[in-house]
Amino acid sequence: MSAPRTNLEKQKRRHIVPLLGMLLVxxxxxxxxxxxxxxxxxxxDGPGIEEPSDPGASPEVGSGTAD
Structure with a gap:
């Protein structure tokens, strides 16, 4: 079933303001x-080196004693 008295140009004029308002939002x-x-x-803070929470811990990797 189609809508009676369809005037596309009139509908375009009526809908342009609400559409522009929605676009603005x-x-x-x-x-x-x-x-x-x-x-x-x-x-x-950005990326960076975190300080160890243990004051005796060394921040260097592999600083343990060698056997």
Missing amino acids: VVFAAGLILYWQFEEASQG
């Missing part, structure tokens, strides 16, 4: 997510 949300991710990354 999606772009804004994506911008917020990217901003949040970059802020979290810039405030992080």
